[in-house]
């Protein structure tokens with residue numbers, strides 16, 4: 537049985553408190569529904585000392601149409617709510633359809649749209665147990681500099697597997713990242729670029 541490593545869990549009630557916690561520890565990571573992060577931690581792909589859960593931050597949840605007529609979706613909105621939303625079905629039907637096809641009902645209740653957008657990449661050399669990766673000499677994305685897929689490759693070219701990605705790109709969405717000083721907007725085309733890393 538794969539076990540989670542030890543880590544400290546914090547459950548702040550506000551975005552500001554979450555950002556302050558994240559600033560405390562370089563290895564800190566956020567967890568939303570945990571359907572991707574926790575298996576990855578069990579595989580030793582991520583080793584955060586501090587995990588900051590966003591579950592108790594109500595402000596990050598919900599769907600609304602702004603006075604400007606734009607659809608605004610909080611990152612902690614469960615996939616099931618996005619798929620069932622009349623606003624999403626009306627303003628971004630492709631997104632509603634894409635989200636409704638993610639995994640099965642249980643995962644759509646637990647998994648969030650933010651987690652889907654920020655989902656880690658997939659590769660048969662990377663998404664494996666530590667035992668398996670160690671036996672193969674690890675890979676470029678974690679622990680060594682060798683890519684087993686692109687010989688001599690210097691950048692990780694693993695696949696994005698988030699089903700919402702094409703739909704989110706097609707509606708030219710803007711991602712808003714909260715920061716301690718001021719929020720930062722990221723054009724959607726920068727999110728799924730090669731080996732995209734955002735700190």
Ligand SMILES: Cc1cc2nc3c(=O)[nH]c(=O)nc-3n(C[C@H](O)[C@H](O)[C@H](O)COP(=O)(O)OP(=O)(O)OC[C@H]3O[C@@H](n4cnc5c(N)ncnc54)[C@H](O)[C@@H]3O)c2cc1C
Nearest residue numbers: 568569570571572573611639647648650651652654698699
């Ligand atoms: C059995 C199974 C089947 C799956 N099938 C599919 C599928 O068919 N299609 C598909 O698209 N995906 C699939 N997934 C992948 C994925 O788990 C889900 O798509 C889900 O949306 C992830 O959301 P989460 O809230 O659980 O993310 P988490 O696991 O909590 O987080 C995922 C990543 O995003 C980061 N993150 C989360 N929220 C934020 C935020 N607000 N701001 C910044 N970073 C954040 C986390 O730090 C982590 O790195 C599957 C997963 C499993 C286990």
